[in-house]
Amino acid sequence: MSRRQARERALQILFQVDVGGADPGEAFRLMDEGFGELKKYQEFARLLVGGTLENLAAIDRVIAGVSKDWNINRMANVDRNIIRMALYEIFFCEDIPYSVSVNEAVELGKTYGGEESGRFINGILGRIVESPEEYRPLIKGSAS
Template identity: 40%
Template structure:
């Protein structure tokens, strides 16, 4: 269907990874069966899931830099999954403009997070973008 659907599937897989679910090709195939994705969107899905898994220390470090009075282990796991996905896009995906990545993260937070998640995520991601430029 769209990159948005692939991004949502990726976020769900990254969320499951936090709870010890293996992020392997079988899980990616199983989760992607929930929606119809193009070949390009499947490539994106594999890239971001594996990219987050392989760069999780760096991604978490970027989140941690901008937490004020919080620690990673206190964050809602869904918020952390959304942040990891978006920061991976910001740092490694040249085909996704930063503004699109932030907007999509905010939309995921509105759908899956708490009523404060979207503004929290927007603030962290804006700080990350400002820091990497």
């Protein structure tokens, strides 16, 4: 299993929590069962899910700040969760280059989203990575 597959698994968990109202603990338990022996990527998926959920309010403020024409609740559920996870990587995972986070998010959008998801996700994330310091104040000190 690769980091990409870990991102896919993390997206599935975030979707379950966001759309289905799943309990994060139960979703993690099911995710852990699905990973079996692949602990390295299990931990990466757990980091993405836990970090995204822990910082959800701050991440959503960033999305709202950049997507002035799109209310976050009107975004496609898959796109919203892909963007959230990518923003967690961008603002909290210093070892992952922005370009990797954006490219992985776009690929997830192409695979799991609608016809325009890849371009939509790229547009939102592209604006943020052009000037991340503009959005960092929305993130700082705001674990939810």
